[in-house]
Amino acid sequence: MSKSAAPETRESISENTTGRLSVYLRCLTYLEQAGEQTISSQELADRFHLNSAQIRKDLACFGEFGTRGVGYNVSRLKEQLVHTLGIDRKRNVLIVGAGNLGMALADYQGFNHSGFEIVALVDRDPDKVGRASRSGIPVLAYDRLETIVRENAVEIGVIAVNAEGAQDVHDALVGAGVNAVLNFAPVQLKTHERVKVRTVDLRINLESLSFFLKNVEDGTF
Amino acid sequence: MSKSAAPETRESISENTTGRLSVYLRCLTYLEQAGEQTISSQELADRFHLNSAQIRKDLACFGEFGTRGVGYNVSRLKEQLVHTLGIDRKRNVLIVGAGNLGMALADYQGFNHSGFEIVALVDRDPDKVGRASRSGIPVLAYDRLETIVRENAVEIGVIAVNAEGAQDVHDALVGAGVNAVLNFAPVQLKTHERVKVRTVDLRINLESLSFFLKNVEDGTF
């Protein structure tokens, strides 16, 4: 987008593509457990209603990993994706906000699996501090955010507070040195150049469904 | 293309565009409360780091609503977006799975606002049935899903169960007549022609952040 300076070799992988890579990875993990040895781009495409050429293009972003006439080795490709996505090493996560959503995220399977470790939740409410999520992740005082980030080498912050508090929480996280933020509050955060924010907005998803339903009703679809 | 006054092909509005329309709507709601009368495409663009022409194009999808030399009337545009997105009438929502995530969603502000009403949660666990979320939404028996959907005219189903159960839940919802599904389980659901599924996958979001961090480390970015 704004950053055009570097030689465009490998970082020109778009967000669409990396999203699909994640999906492929999930599928490969399943296939590996199911004992499959190889899979072709066509078989993958069928599972996701995609075009096989697109899958091959996506996978070609980081080298040649298939064997012509055969397909892709499941384990090898999985390892490669894990490496490409940077989840071959653990990344520590801090959740801000120990309400229902924060707690749900803390206990979410698949969050703690595959390379992400939630080190703690923090909350302003003194009643919540000192408790722990069902899976044992402690709730600590919001005041201690910066210390927690530094001592645990937190790389990813999750904002699970309401819209009003989100910008402050963002700024606190960034101030403490966090460069990647997953935001569940329905606001457009003002952020820094070096920081990546991804917002998950539930309302947008519902509204998209509503739009679809409306068009079905109107017979547009 | 049956009854609508708008001449353009309605269904050609892309998902990207409707997502942005939702974002604009959120902003307009805020501006209206702040007492703003009009806003220009440029001012909106600045807020979201978008191009003003894109905003004008997005808004032009459903007719001409701006005034040249002036901009857009905030209230009028908001009403139009509400109508376009189909949230000018209430849509009933049923959440399947009363774990942390289901409960968090049930209590989420902004879910119950603006046109969506969560009628109930359902769960297989007899211990959970009979309880209610903090905001008072009841947890009912999973067996009664079909009845609940019919009696309450549920239009949107939310899947907040684990990956294993998600496909069954999806099929049950669709079987009961639900045409729109918001899926939080990390699986690719096999679905029907007439049904719209949107999947919110937390892992994909985290992995996208991880990819960003990795590229920062590698100096690619």
Added chain:
DNA sequence: CCGCGCTTGTGAAAACTTTCACGCTTTTCG
């Protein structure tokens, strides 16, 4: 060890999205 069926990797084409640029309308101000 040769041909045949399968499947990758990839340029080129098609489709789609975003941005530019400019005509035209409305408001403001001298």
Added chain:
DNA sequence: CGAAAAGCGTGAAAGTTTTCACAAGCGCGG
């Protein structure tokens, strides 16, 4: 009142993503 400024709507250009189509590599059966 007329000119300048603001700002929408939109066709055309630029850019990006997806799909097509095909040469080339691999593996197996004969």
